[in-house]
Amino acid sequence: MKRIFKWMFFLPALVTFHMAGQETVLSKDEAVKAALESNYGIKISSNQVEIAENNQSIWNSGYLPSLTGLAGASYDVNDRTTDIQGEETIEQNDVENELYRGSLNVDYVLFDGLGRYYNFKSLKEEYNLSRLEARETVENTILQLFTVYFEIARLYENIDVLEEGLKISRDRELRAQYQYEYGQANNLAVLNARVDVNNDSINLIQARQQLQNTKRDLNVLLDREMEELGYVVDTTVTFIPKLQLENLIAQAAENNVRILQSESSIAISEYDIKVNRSGYLPSVGLTGSYGWNQNIGGPTAFFPGSTTTTTGLSAGVNLTWNIFDGGRTRVQTKNSRIVNDNQKLLKEQVELEVRRDIANALGTYENKLYIFHVQEENVATNLDNFNRTQEQYKLGQVTSIEFRQAQINLLNAETSLNLAKYEAKLAELELLRLTGQLLNVEY
Incomplete structure (x- = not known):
């Protein structure tokens, strides 16, 4: 019986060690690089940028x-009859x-009213x-990426906690089994300990399954290949200093992608x-042509067949x-002015919404960061x-x-x-996205 419990204790540790030895670390920078190169949404937005680049080239300008x-x-082949008065008909x-x-032929628009x-x-x-729309797609994708990436990191750390809890529960079960064998406790203590082991095992299995599912999301x-699950992620989290974050917030109006998009729409x-x-x-246009013509005509009633060839240049204004x-033109001009006024109103609305979103995101970030520090004290x-x-339990006092x-607590x-650590980091990333600096910082 003792040997069985020892194997139950060491087997999960051996399996975990074996799996960790085979797993590679997918760093944050590597994940971002892979997303920029392979994410379908980013690829589509890049193609849209390429189309716009083609449209704004000299080949689509009308200047050439x-x-x-x-x-x-x-x-053509024809039969001809010629009647001459007083003479024989010629067929x-x-x-x-x-x-x-x-x-x-060459055509060139010299002036078209500056249109x-x-x-x-x-x-x-x-x-x-x-390009700004593509940047927005990239920012949203990076934020989505880290939402999944940090969820994987959280699950890895939770699994470590659950494995440690299962180890403690198994040790308690083994202790209860010894006490029962030596008559120091009844079988109820063994059964209670075994129930807790089973519950901890179930929680661990569910966490591992959730980890696999989240890896597939990433x-x-x-x-990546759907079943390429043999990797771990970086669980290190650092936060931007408060002074630096305040400077980034102060420059949000110049860098927020939605505000820049509204300015571009106004232009x-x-x-x-x-x-x-x-x-x-x-409008003034120039035309020019160089032509060649050859006419081969059959004989007529009065003249033999002939060939006429002409070549020449022509030009005109x-x-x-x-x-x-x-x-x-009057209606289109008035409507375009109204569209311009609407774009200016939309910019004012966007600026107001961005200020609100930044204020909300900053408040959320500060609260999440405070909760994280409180949870650190709570863990201690x-x-x-x-x-x-x-x-006290080992001494029989509790x-x-x-x-x-106490273990559950x-x-x-x-x-x-x-959870608090990664929620605080994601709140920080959301704040960086709103300030337009998500792509310019270390993660």
Whole structure:
């Protein structure tokens, strides 16, 4: 019986040691790098940025001329009858005519009321907006990443606590078994201890299963193999100094991605006003062409067949002025001004919401950090209480129920500390996201 209990005690430790020896550490920097390279949401946003970059290039600006090549050929066969007064009718059958032509045509808009200029600047601003949208996607993904990453870290630390609790419960069961064998306790103490061992084992199994599930969630974010679970995470947590955090909050209006997006939208709407106003001005275009034509004609009643070939250059200037377009330009200009006013109102709303969100996030962070420090003190108190209770239990001065309660209090305090630590860190990361500094700090 003693040998069986010894193996029950050492087997979980051996299995844990064996698994830890095979597991690799996935650091925070490695997780962030993998997310930036492999996350599907980030990939899609990167493709959107690439599309916007293509749109704002010189090739889509309208500043380059257009060159068109034209070519064609025609062939016809006809029967011809010619009646000449006082003379015999002339009949011609299968008279062939051929025509070949080719040309190169150049068109260039010299001036279009500056619409092209402001449209080009608008496309560049849309590219900047797409980059800000991609940055927002990255920030949200990184925050989601650390929510899962720190949950894995919390579960690892909880598993350590549960394993230590199970070890204590098994030691208590073994002690109760010895006492029962030597007649110092009844079988009820053994049964109570065994129930606690079973409960602790169930809690440990559930925590390990939850850990595996959470690792799969992280694998989805990092586009890793679903069953690639042989890794551990870094459980180290550090917090930004208060003074540095206050400086970051003070610069939030300049760095918050939502505020920057609203400013970019205002700039685009202002360009749209100017693009629409360009409809009031004339446009000037240049045209040029180089052509070649060959006409092979069949014989007529008076002339034999002939071949005519022509080549030449032509150039011209076109002036187009839509003096009145039914009021369309006027309506579009007025509407674009209204859109611009709305964008300015939206910016004011965003600034107000960001200030509120930062204030809420700062309050949440400070509370979480305070709870974390209180939980540290709580763990120290419960650890001291458990150690004293354990000594008294060994001396027979407290019951197994009192000992179990002290053990549960310590376990709850330690798991609450783990939760408080990672909740405080996530609250800090949320605050950094709102200040626009999430991608510029050490995690």
